[in-house]
Amino acid sequence: MTMDINTRIELSNETIKNNTVPGQAGKVGLIGAFPSINQDVHAYTNLANLRADYGIVANSGSEKNFDGAVAAKRIFMDGIEDYDGASSITTVNICDEKLDTSKISVQVNDGSESTEDNENGANAIVNTDKATLLSYSKLRTALTKLADEDIDLLFISADINNAIPKTGDVLYDGTKLEKDGSIDNVLDLILYYLNKIYSTKKPCNWIYWMNCVTGATEGQETEGIGSKIINVKEAVRQAEYIAQHDTTNLATAGLYYQPGYIRKSTYGTSQTVGRMEIAAHMTGFTASLPVTQSLTNQTIPGITGVTEEAYFGEKDAGGLLMNAGIQVIKPNDRLNGTYCVKNSIQPNFFDVNHIRAVTYLLKQYNLIDTIGEETYDINIEALKAQLEAINKDVLATVPVIKEITVGNHKILSPWKIYIPINIKLYGTIDVIKIGVNMEIVDESNATEVTSTIVVS
Secondary structure, three states: OOOOOOOEEEOOOEOOOOOOOOOOOOEEEEEEOOOOOOOOOEEEOOHHHHHHHHOOOOOEHHHHOOHHHHHHHHHOOOOOOOOOOOOEEEEEEOOOOOOOHHHOOOOEOOOOOOOEEOOOOOEEOOOOOHHHOOOHHHHHHHHHHHOOOOOOEEEEOOOHHHHOOOOOOEOOOOOEOOOOOOHHHHHHHHHHHHHHHHHHHOOOEEEEEOOOOOOHHHOOOOOOOOOOOOOHHHHHHHHHHHHHHOOOOOOEEEEEOOOEEEEOOOOOOEEEEOHHHHHHHHHHHHHOOOOOOOOEOOEOOOEEEEOOOOOOOOOOHHHHHHHOOOOOEEEEEOOOOEEEEOOOEOOOOOEHHHHHHHHHHHHHHOHHHHOOOOOOHHHHHHHHHHHHHHHHHHHHHOOOEEEEEEOOOEEEEOOEEEOOEEEEEOOOOOEEEOOOOOOOOOOOOOOOOOOOOOOO
8 A cells, every 4th residue: 555644735726624623542551660569550640649659759760760750750741731641541560579679769869850861862761770671571461461451552661672582482372482582572462462452342552662773874775864863674664564463453653763852841941851751752642632633743742852853755764764654753843943743644554543533432332341241132233222322422522533334243153243343534634735827917907099190
């Protein structure tokens, strides 16, 4: 499928516009490291309670050295006026008993919130202990713990590159590795839970911060303007892999890779943050928006810059990344210092508002309540009537969905029924064409006078 998603203005002759109304889906599941060895699942509606539970002191080692603590601050959009970020965060802590909690610093530093710069210009979380690192088994356990939770978005603040399985590790499907695995094994694990576990009851969408920076300058595969902060070839490959293995088309709600600058408060100065924090900030921003809202060209509150701007020629890094469904942040109004997402099309070529809207619809069905009913025709017809009623309500509040059709059901076994549902979505405007016709009109009122001379 060939898509033209390079946002621009062309001169042509028609525009179709969709109106949107609010519809929230702002519950975030967060997997990461917190300054604690308690690995129970917890849920919070505000940052103060989360910090109190985990013993986090703002701007101290108990926050800065733990990716989960840093991400929570960004997902709740702390310091960003008029935006509360996520409506709730459900946390799973990956730190285990190896963490020496006695060494966790709660002493506030001199006020600088910058973290250690790495060679790519991105800030890296400084781990206080190896217990903070993600592993394949930790990730699998954390995903299993979230499988029955009611969340709308999934964010993994820990670097999934650390979760690449090693020789002898057993994968989620029971396969024992005979050699070291790859990032694809990690993506398979995450997509398995998104497609097979979450989607059966309470579907959610993953926001992924891409950290494929090894050999960044060599991995461009482009003759245009490249990138020094991401291996373009590997990032595009991962996006394509996600698209190929996402069986529901609902897996992702954003893939981000740029470090940048976030304002400390509405009128305060900005601080340099890494790609994880930018993606966490975008998770909070996404969670605060109506499900029907595209992120394309929308001003992002709080972001005042990126450490590397991308360019969008056919062979430039920005163009290659964007066309693979990776979100690129760019200046929106350079004079006013505002930034936006160039295009929020995902690797499967659906916009983020399509994915969130359909996810929202599926969650309204609440099909879990039907489990345990007999496969009597009367029960199935009642279920279909329930679906139709919900469809009517959603169509009235989520206008990006144009039409929902419930098809004829099939009883596949005494324990399984199949009900096809066809959903038609309105597109989102990426290209505006305006027809122009030029004509010179002579509006002169001058009258030509002809004189005739008669000679007698």
